[in-house]
Amino acid sequence: MDVVIALDQGTTNTKALAIDETGAVVARASVPVAIAHPAPRQAEQDAEEIWHLSVEVIRACLDRVGARHVAGLAISNQRESVVAWDPTTGMPIAPLLSWHDTRTVEQCAQLASDDIATLVHERTGLPIDPMFSAPKMAWLLQRAAGNTLVGTVDSWLVWKLTGGRSHVIEAGNASRTLLFRLDKLNWDDDLLHLFEVPASALPEVRSSSTQMGVVACDGLPSGLPILAVMADSHAALRGHGGGSPELVKATYGTGSSVMQGSGARLRYRSGIATTLAWLTDHPTYALEGNIRYSGAALDWTARILGVQNSAALSALASTVPDAGGVSLVPAFAGMGAPFWDPSAVGVLTGLTAGATPAHVARAAFDAVAMQVTDVVEAMNDEAGELGFLRADGGATVSTLLMQTQADALGAPVTVAGQADVALYGAAELAFEALGKRLPPCPASATYNPRLDARARRKARGQWSRAVGRARL
Numbered sequence: 001m002d003v004v005i006a007l008d009q010g011t012t013n014t015k016a017l018a019i020d021e022t023g024a025v026v027a028r029a030s031v032p033v034a035i036a037h038p039a040p041r042q043a044e045q046d047a048e049e050i051w052h053l054s055v056e057v058i059r060a061c062l063d064r065v066g067a068r069h070v071a072g073l074a075i076s077n078q079r080e081s082v083v084a085w086d087p088t089t090g091m092p093i094a095p096l097l098s099w100h101d102t103r104t105v106e107q108c109a110q111l112a113s114d115d116i117a118t119l120v121h122e123r124t125g126l127p128i129d130p131m132f133s134a135p136k137m138a139w140l141l142q143r144a145a146g147n148t149l150v151g152t153v154d155s156w157l158v159w160k161l162t163g164g165r166s167h168v169i170e171a172g173n174a175s176r177t178l179l180f181r182l183d184k185l186n187w188d189d190d191l192l193h194l195f196e197v198p199a200s201a202l203p204e205v206r207s208s209s210t211q212m213g214v215v216a217c218d219g220l221p222s223g224l225p226i227l228a229v230m231a232d233s234h235a236a237l238r239g240h241g242g243g244s245p246e247l248v249k250a251t252y253g254t255g256s257s258v259m260q261g262s263g264a265r266l267r268y269r270s271g272i273a274t275t276l277a278w279l280t281d282h283p284t285y286a287l288e289g290n291i292r293y294s295g296a297a298l299d300w301t302a303r304i305l306g307v308q309n310s311a312a313l314s315a316l317a318s319t320v321p322d323a324g325g326v327s328l329v330p331a332f333a334g335m336g337a338p339f340w341d342p343s344a345v346g347v348l349t350g351l352t353a354g355a356t357p358a359h360v361a362r363a364a365f366d367a368v369a370m371q372v373t374d375v376v377e378a379m380n381d382e383a384g385e386l387g388f389l390r391a392d393g394g395a396t397v398s399t400l401l402m403q404t405q406a407d408a409l410g411a412p413v414t415v416a417g418q419a420d421v422a423l424y425g426a427a428e429l430a431f432e433a434l435g436k437r438l439p440p441c442p443a444s445a446t447y448n449p450r451l452d453a454r455a456r457r458k459a460r461g462q463w464s465r466a467v468g469r470a471r472l
Helices: 047-065 105-111 114-124 133-142 153-161 189-195 232-239 295-305 310-317 357-383 399-409 421-433 453-470
Strands: 003-009 013-020 025-032 070-077 082-086 149-152 168-170 204-206 226-231 248-252 256-263 273-279 283-291 327-329 347-349 389-392 413-416 443-447
Touching: 003 047, 003 153, 003 421, 013 047, 013 421, 025 047, 047 070, 047 153, 070 153, 070 232, 070 421, 082 133, 082 153, 105 114, 105 133, 114 189, 133 149, 133 189, 149 153, 153 168, 153 226, 168 226, 226 232, 226 421, 232 248, 232 256, 232 273, 232 283, 232 421, 248 357, 256 273, 256 357, 283 357, 295 310, 295 357, 310 357, 310 399, 327 357, 327 453, 347 453, 357 399, 357 453, 389 399, 399 413, 399 443, 399 453
Parallel strands: 003 070, 070 226, 168 204, 248 389, 389 413
Antiparallel strands: 003 013, 013 025, 082 149, 248 256, 256 283, 273 283, 327 347, 413 443
């Protein structure tokens, strides 16, 4: 029976699952990844550490399964983050700039005239925002000496896995750079000029299920094919069985991605990104809203309140029936969809003498759910009323968060039965390349809304006023 090892290189963890053709997980490994904030607006990681940890988790699964049973690798990766490296030494020339690094906010503001913003949005489906890759690429290349390559995390991993033989990028990841034209599915010369990123530094764009190369690096068996590569949020959509407008999913990680497939149709919506979900023999597009701080907002609140982790935060928040009028807007690096306001700041409002740490904790869970609801409501004008939301990611283990989400939406929330649904989606595409089909990812639980319409409107109004204060 064939096995695929799926690697998920995320912002805070690097994971690998060995999945057989029945969909069963036969081995798993996970290690945390460090992230540094050396100055305001800066978020950096060590690309070499990411590489070594990726080998470590793949190796752990290989040792458990046996290399002879493994048909190939699949990769899902954190998006928009950028690595620059010397092709001669294969070493990074600077830290990885994370997707939520906003050091390029001034450069983006200088470009964002109405005409340029319209051109960029029409061609890429994205707003000019420091979250995306092109401004980071330009920042790194301006500080590089000599021949330098740049790429997203998938590019970096494939380069290292293939021993420097493949400088490629998966098309869905390319669509998150501000340099990729959605209708033509290639790098756009006008955008390369606008962002001052030379084509010679960029990887070649490949489809999601085109073999990216074979393993030729120390520490792993040579010859293993890289069968599929997908951006993590896109892989989660596929793992849920998405791709069509009937399904909306939310991934609860460090940030959150709310995504709705649109099939082969390019759709545009104010405040919402249009993206290429994946490219096989035809493109599959999606609408998406990106939230910078969701799980990270819970971690921040736990740290500020002096509790151990988000599980302890949930226990504290559950001791009160609601947030008692307290609202937290975690705009620690500006706000993403649907506002796209890089100048927004984090605020904690509604405090009274009766407010307790439990109320602040509860407000953090409300903040995650309300941000997702903002995105879903922004999509609804075009998509119609939401039937239900599919949820995945580490924070879905919190029954409090999932119930809060259902209440904020006024619609059921169904949680994926496979916690690592992005890995499942990437493995599914890899098995498809082998001519095999994985069974659908099951659901584990459904949360139905308990708030009545009046209470929900009141809660949404309170949140809207808090967001207004964050954007002053």
